[in-house]
């Protein structure tokens with residue numbers, strides 16, 4: 228049966244493996260039952276790391292996996308999420324979202340060119356596994372600092388075979404990208420993930436060599452904060468009552484929790500059923516209202532839209 | 543094949559489980575989607591507890607699908623890049639069946655699976671992703687196990703494309719013709735003044751669906767006779783019966799309300815959008831036994847804009863229908 232949307236996963240850290248200096252792989256299994264949801268290649272898992280929520284690429288098998296794998300680079304200059312995870316030991320329980328997909332291979336591509344730098348290789352591990360299963364043609368250019376060990380080297384070599392090239396240093400990578408972006412078969416799609424500098428040069432080169440934008444796909448990582456938005460207050464004008472809407476709940480749910488029932492259907496800002504008159508600084512996120520209705524700031528879809536400060540309702 | 547529904551017990555069950563499409567006395571096009579599954583009560587019964595609904599017509603409808611596919615293989619279309627999506631939907635569908643019907647089981651060992659369906663007497667071992675391990679393609683195989691018509695949409699270039707499908711019970715459209723079309727192209731014939739907002743909005747909504755999420759909507763139209771296959775491909779077989787509706791003697795038995803329960807699911811592994819269409823038919827004679835339905839249908843028909851009346855093929859029939867309902 229389909230799992231209810233948005234349900235969190237509770238996962239136990241089964242194994243912690245150092246795959247390279249400062250990079251730790253975590254093998255996660257469900258605390259209850261067996262099997263985890265399948266995921267699309269390039270998907271990430273949002274993990275609650277103390278008071279932060281970070282996104283990490285799933286590197287394991289995407290078909291009905293028994294465990295999830297993530298590889299985490301310790302970033303001493305980051306906001307603490309990776310340092311927190313690096314202190315986690317086997318047996319620890321992690322709360323995670325369901326896999327999210329934002330960097331999938333394009334099914335119609337004739338060839339897939341994957342360009343990665345450093346920890347940016349992680350989303351491509353699942354790309355490569357799927358490519359092997361479905362017989363997709365792939366090649367990989369992977370930039371690794373001179374002298375540093377190659378994270379996941381054995382796995383990459385096994386999955387990509389001759390299609391894998393490890394490049395040491397900036398100049399070698401630049402030359403390899405330049406060559407690759409000029410010699411691809413028509414219908415190739417480009418995927419890049421890595422440090423900003425590398426991604427910018429790859430995309431600039433692609434543009435210079437005439438690659439159409441819809442053939443270029445980039446995943447920028449960093450502290451993705453998956454919270455819904457900033458907290459705000461709903462004021463019921465007729466009764467003078469205030470209802471707080473926390474960062475991670477929708478206004479519709481906050482109203483329901485406070486006993487204010489309101490009709491709703493899709494809960495995704497598309498059907499228009501929950502439309503509500505309101506006054507305040509509205510942050511529209513629906514697909515229903517026209518630009519003029521948005522600008523008027525006098526109604527919203529509380530299933531997805533939010534407000535700044537205090538929003539007043541005629542209730 | 544035209545079936546009749548004369549057995550009174552089956553008739554009562556059919557009315558009780560019918561997904562009546564109107565909640566009020568007006569009907570308008572909208573992006574009418576809601577999370578699925580979820581039990582919905584009607585004035586006389588209920589529907590929607592599960593996504594798939596292998597009911598008492600299960601064996602007969604699957605036999606009918608098999609015959610149609612044997613006669614007209616073009617009802618099944620699959621562009622080559624949809625192979626992963628076809629395997630994905632097979633696993634999704636079989637798992638969903640297991641959760642719905644205790645007569646079915648799926649055992650797994652790594653990539654190896656054994657599917658057992660005691661209602662059809664099927665026992666099939668296969669290897670995930672290995673086309674040679676099934677007697678037919680994975681999408682077709684799922685089509686032999688669920689009554690729902692199946693369409694798979696690929697998402698790319700910020701659009702959805704109907705690139706695969708196994709559809710034998712289409713209501714006045716053709717899977718072979720639709721294959722490879724974008725969501726907007728598919729909906730080209732839908733009356734625009736009413737659907738212009740809803741259709742693009744629905745596509746954007748679908749493109750944002752998260753992995754594994756399922757939604758549903760109802761669509762309704764009408765059919766002459768208890769006939770599931772009213773595809774454009776077989777128009778020669780049923781077109782004339784539609785014309786005869788206007789002056790046939792047994793109108794209340796021949797005229798059927800046709801409701802499609804449509805599910806929209808983001809498949810977990812390929813990321814394709816799955817569009818499932820399950821068709822339910824109810825003769826006017828049965829509608830007349832439920833006073834609330836009778837009144838709602840009359841009111842909806844009275845107020846329906848002319849474009850939609852035309853599109854649904856009701857222009858000629860409306861007066862006759864209203865006379866029965868009134």
Ligand code: HEM
Nearest residue numbers: 571572573574575693704715728731732737744762763817
């Ligand atoms: C939330 C999603 C969707 C909405 C809101 C929607 C809406 C509609 C509406 C209002 C109609 C007119 C039906 C009538 O009045 O009888 C229609 C027709 C149709 N829809 Fe959709 N639809 C959706 C998804 C899909 C998908 C995913 C497909 C994929 C194949 C599809 C295929 C069709 C076809 C083939 C027709 C008939 C068009 C014709 O007359 O040739 N729809 N749809």
